[in-house]
Amino acid sequence: MEREKVAVITPGSFVIPSGRSSSVERVIEKMVPLAADQLHIRIFGLADGHLPSQSWIGSVPCYRLPGGRLYLASILRHLRKWRPDTVDVHNRPLLAHQLKSRLPLTRVLLTLHSTTFVSSSKNHQKACMPQMLESVDGLIVNSEFLKGELLNRFPSLSTPIWVNPLGVSLEDFVPRWTPAGESLRQARLAEFGWENRKIILFVGRLLPSKGVHHLLAALPAILREEQDALLVIVGSSFYGIDRETEYVKRLKTMAEPFKEKVVFLPFTPYPKVADWYNLADCLVVPSGDEEAFGLVNVEAMASAVPVVAAKSGGIPEIVVDGYSGFLLPMEGLTQSMADRVISLLQNEEARKAMGRAGRELARSQFRWQHTADRWAELMQKNYVLSRGADQ
Known part of the structure; x- marks a missing residue:
């Protein structure tokens, strides 16, 4: 059976791999390659002008794209050509919402690592946050605490939420x-x-x-x-x-x-x-x-x-x-x-x-292999159909 195709979208804040990146990039760098035997994965991250536009994180290709306002358009070009089954966007609700609105037939998930991007001080983003979270097909968080925070802040939220604790090497x-x-x-x-x-x-x-x-x-x-x-x-x-x-x-x-x-x-x-x-x-x-x-x-x-x-x-x-x-x-x-x-x-x-x-x-x-195995299960496109009612 052909492996399902999964695109992993980093926040576009730091280059991957890099020891000087945020914990978000570290999670992706450590977890994703461990699921490569179960899924066909591509990582999309940020170009820095020094590293090549494509390299490998383990056995997973990593594409480094222009950042800023060009990031969304660059990602869309790749996704429309490759046509993944699932897109997993990390820590950027607006980007996940934008991708889902432009690729309505693609399963788009949002992985949140903290409350930072659902606690925006910008009034227009606060007003739009429920719509952003409702637009995606599922939310992945790293703790029961973070899941509870989302449900407390957005009581009417109906998007499925799954908890996948992080790991260590x-x-x-x-x-x-x-x-x-x-x-x-x-x-x-x-x-x-x-x-x-x-x-x-x-x-x-x-x-x-x-x-x-x-x-x-x-x-x-x-x-x-x-x-x-x-x-x-x-x-x-x-x-x-x-x-x-x-x-x-x-x-x-x-x-x-x-x-x-x-x-x-x-x-x-x-x-x-x-x-x-x-x-x-x-x-x-x-x-x-x-x-x-x-x-x-x-x-x-x-x-x-x-x-x-x-x-x-x-x-x-x-x-x-x-x-x-x-x-x-x-x-x-x-x-x-x-x-x-x-x-x-x-x-x-x-x-x-x-x-x-x-x-x-x-x-x-708390090993990264545990995190990767849970993540690989969540990436299966049938998972939402069979578990979508679980909160």
């Missing part, structure tokens, strides 16, 4: 608590002059919604109990750009009294960021309520590092409280964060047990 992360992991860790700690330090790690964009200010506010209490603690903050406000915003300046002002205890490191491209997880005694994720999934959680788990996270958004669907880490209520977050970090830094056996538990959860539930 275990082979990209060297886990703690193995001879190889500990040897690598000790060598790198010595390289940085951080021997005998206990590493608290944050990885992510430096935005108010990511809550780094909560972590810095908890630091004095942590240092009173653990003088050897070192907070390592890896990230920037923008992907691949280290320009300082007012928020970043605020964070550095908060860190000023603790010069030897806080290190700010620039955005680190994937998979090199795995080196920082290997150093960590715990990862802290103080994100606010709009965190739909958070790849950093599964990346830390793949590294056998316990996670201390806010009980918000889709994070409770990943981190098991008291097993692979700790989930903290937003109320009183600063104090509870300090308490949980201190408890982990003072108890190596707890760090080891939670780290190993997280690694096993990542292996059994």
Whole structure:
């Protein structure tokens, strides 16, 4: 039987593949090639003037098209010639709506990775959002939280919504608590002059919604109990750009009294960021309520590092409280964060047990192959006919 044809449309924000892209491009790069034995797939992304107009992501061809206003027209030319059975548009409701209106007989799905593009501050986009979401044949989201958010914001929405949690490549992360992991860790700690330090790690964009200010506010209490603690903050406000915003300046002002205890490191491209997880005694994720999934959680788990996270958004669907880490209520977050970090830094056996538990959860539930298999099933054109009533 001939494989069904699926076109995957990236947001047109970043080139793929690229370690300096957003998590959306990473999801596509990691997940899609794993489904190539089940589907005939083409990826359409953005040209940057350096990479060729066509190359391969694994065994899947990737076409890089002119961006901006030319992106829609370029995609349409390819789709009309190739005639896919399904088009999966990532994180761009307007683009999905435009493609469906011009290709009414083609099955068009919209994959949403966050609430960003359904929370537009532009009034005309807010007014049109229900129409955009209703126009497509199905919605794919990465967490039950995000599905609930869509249904809360658009109560009359009748478009089918399916949840497909994201994954991690275990082979990209060297886990703690193995001879190889500990040897690598000790060598790198010595390289940085951080021997005998206990590493608290944050990885992510430096935005108010990511809550780094909560972590810095908890630091004095942590240092009173653990003088050897070192907070390592890896990230920037923008992907691949280290320009300082007012928020970043605020964070550095908060860190000023603790010069030897806080290190700010620039955005680190994937998979090199795995080196920082290997150093960590715990990862802290103080994100606010709009965190739909958070790849950093599964990346830390793949590294056998316990996670201390806010009980918000889709994070409770990943981190098991008291097993692979700790989930903290937003109320009183600063104090509870300090308490949980201190408890982990003072108890190596707890760090080891939670780290190993997280690694096993990542292996059994959050691998990219799991995500790819679910996605391949969703791409089958008969899936909507047989499951369309499921919400």
